[in-house]
Amino acid sequence: MRKYRLLLLGTLGKQKGGIFGILILMMLTALCMFSSVTLLTSGNAAVSIEMDRLGFGSFTVWVNGNEETLAKEIESISDVEKVTVQPLIFSGYRIGDQYSDNEGQLIVYDGKIPYRFIDEHGKEIDTPVIHPGEIYISPAMRSSFDVKIGDTIHFELSRQNGMKDFTVAGYFADGFMGSSMIDMKSFLICEADRLDALSMIDKATEYDVLAWRGAMLHVFQGEGSTLNETEFQRLILESTDLSLYTEFTYQKASIESYMLLLQNILSGFLIIFSAVLLVVCLVVISHSLSAVFEQDRKDMAILKTIGFTGRKLQSVYLVLYGITVTLGLLAGLLAAMPLSHAVAGGMVTSTGMLIPVTLPKGIVFGIAAALFIALVLFLFLRAERVMRVRPMQALGGQSDTQGAKKAGTSPIRKKNLSLHLAVRTLLFRKRKYAGLLVISFLLTLFLSIIGTMVTWLGPSGEGLMNAFSVADHDLGVQPFNNTVPMDEIERVIEWYSPIREKYELAMESVTVNGTEYTANVLNDTGYFHVLRGKVCTGDEVLITDTVASEQGLAIGDTVRIAANGRAEEYTVSGIYMCANGMGSNIGLSMEGYSKIGDITGYIWCYHYILEDGLVRDYAMQYLQDNYSGIDVHTNSWSGLDGIVMMMKLLAIVIYLIAAVFILVAVALISAKLLSAETSDTAIYKSLGLRGKTLRISFALRFLLVSAVGAALGTLVSALTAESMVGRLFIMFGIGEFSVTHGLLGILFPAIVVTLLFFGFALLLSNRIERVNMIKLISENEE
């Protein structure tokens, strides 16, 4: 046992650099995996619990009046357990110079609904008393409006002296629409302010009034009900007058998806990335073990001659590397909790909630156990090579692989000597570089996929803008009455940039076969992003992949679409893309919608495509400052900046982790190679080659191998990235994913990976220059 311990410690001392490197790699992999899994599960559980705690129903309907009557009507249905009413006031608002795209919802905080309150640093605080003039907001508004405690929010209740101002007193966790992914926002005020606001609304004339009363109806499905979510919602809509008063409806699952969209995307990518890192770890471990066995072959042979069995020797490496990867896993697991806490705290301004981070013990234990078993099995198989060491042959200087086919060589020329030497060594020892090739391939592939996503996203999030909007546009202006001088507004827009195209859009609530959806109505259906089939005429409808899936519809099917108590049959003419509402929407022509809806009202938003889209924000700001009775928006939304920033940050983090992995992998591999090539280096030096030449030649081997791996990664990415990401995006309602790369965009990950391999190899090969030639030769003779 003492001998065994000495051998173990001796091997550890000899391999400490490699062991430490593998420990770092395993720790990073485990950290990445466990923190992303923790964030994913904690977030989803927290939002669901918070929604239940705050009283979100099986589905919740936002209505614009008649709430008490509707609640009684719904409660009379046998499948309904109960309906709770949460009154509110819908009103547009302005913070500084920035106008809201959607009406805010002013809700009275009377303590009945247990909202949680958060301080500026993301910590939960005691329930405050809200005084008149004070307002509590979602922390997500800090990222979308840059609003702080003490700032003023102006709510425009009516045109004539109808501005009601509130001072931001703090933040609350809005479990229904707090996320920066949701443009609609709730605000908590006191009862006195609510009554004052209602008084202002009631006093305003029909022409002047801008805000209106409303309520959330939380509809709870009875335990005995056998209907699924969609059937239950359909039953309520068809059995009551709810559709006549509905502003919008959301099922619990939809809100959960919205609330955690950003966090889920982030976690999903990091989980995939950690799987890539795990494979890289395995490659590095494999290479490290191979090099160690090669290097220690003679020592192993001696140990075998003095009585150490092959199995015992194998167990030394198994224990040493097994402990290392286990420690790496544990260290990553321990670091994952504080990291998850920090990330969750940092994401308060995105999720709008303080996510209580709890380690999903079952899942983490399962992953850790699976990883441990897989790694031990892998180590066991790789360490099997010890069993094949034949003492007599090893001590006699023969290789275990003697008789193997001789590798091809390359001639050496004086010109570009370093390059020729590198090629020659590579051809001679190409198996030793296979690991590098695999690492380079995997990292380039993953970085290319991330690059594809970032390219699609665009510098300002144009990819998402176009995917989520019904049709491309730079600026949208919706007039609410006939006093709005649209000709003047168009002249102003033209001054900022010539208008290239113009069309009109209305977004109205309809039911399709009894299920509520948003109908995107265009006066020119040519602007719809049609994926399959054709644009719709007056008797036809376009549906998204989401609706097709939810309703079991295909092109050519007939659907019954209803609005405002009127219904018509339409034929599905095609599938189109609009991720708005997670794809829960349909497309109609103006003629088609006119059969079930009144098209003469001020429901139309004029969409403009500008020659210079970059000036859209300036034009929007000017119009918002100088014209009333209009809603102006760009193709963006408040949460978009967060997504763009997060994706760019994710790309940077992934590049940094990849760089660390390359550094450690190069350090481990180059150390083994340099050690194994001592005699070659000595011979080359004795022939008069300078250390600098040998160093460059050494780094060029890494460059050449990683370039091949990177080229393969780029090729596989070019062939598969779009379809892979496209499949992922369908989950978020984005039916089409296509990217046009520039040459640099395609090559960027490959160039970075290759240069990092080259740079680190050059940096870490300095011992070639430092070590004395005579010493090298004498070491080799020993």
Add this chain to the structure above:
Amino acid sequence: MKKIITVLLAMMIITVIFALAGCQNKSSDPGTPPEDVIHPGVSDNNDTGNENSNGQTFTGSGEMIENAISVRIGRDSNDELSVNIIDNAAANTMLDYLSDSALLFPTYTYDEDAGFVGQNVRGNYTREEEVTVTNIKAGELYLFSGGQLRLYFKDVPGANITATPIGVFADTSVVNEAVTNAYESNQGDTWGVDVYFWITKQIS
């Protein structure tokens, strides 16, 4: 070999510069539009007519465009009636809202005594082409300053209205009976609509 290293370093620098350049997408602030853009008539009285987004002048020739649209009066009607539209700014703006598919257009105002059905239409229209009409004939369409479009289904002598003429039915003799029948058959409509019209644009 130095050349190779120099090239590799240059590639790295170029890559970083390109990557950073991709982040620079903000346009410089063009300021605010001058007064003559917002109120062109104040500084330049020579301007006539309105311009649409493409810079086209809408003033029009004032001549009649034959069979510009066809109209069915009543939700269940199959009789396509031809309407001639006057080539002016307001009528052209309205034509822009129509397409070659039938559009269901509801009207909520039926005035038996004044002899018209009317409905407010969206859009901003110039009032420069308004005229005063003393005697109105059945089948004539007018746009009033508040944005109300009226179809007169009766002759109204001495009406003395100020409005922009939009068009006239090709066969005026059928309008009265068609509107009256549609109104009577539409009583109790879900939305409270008095008369429905199906409107189809016939010109491109």
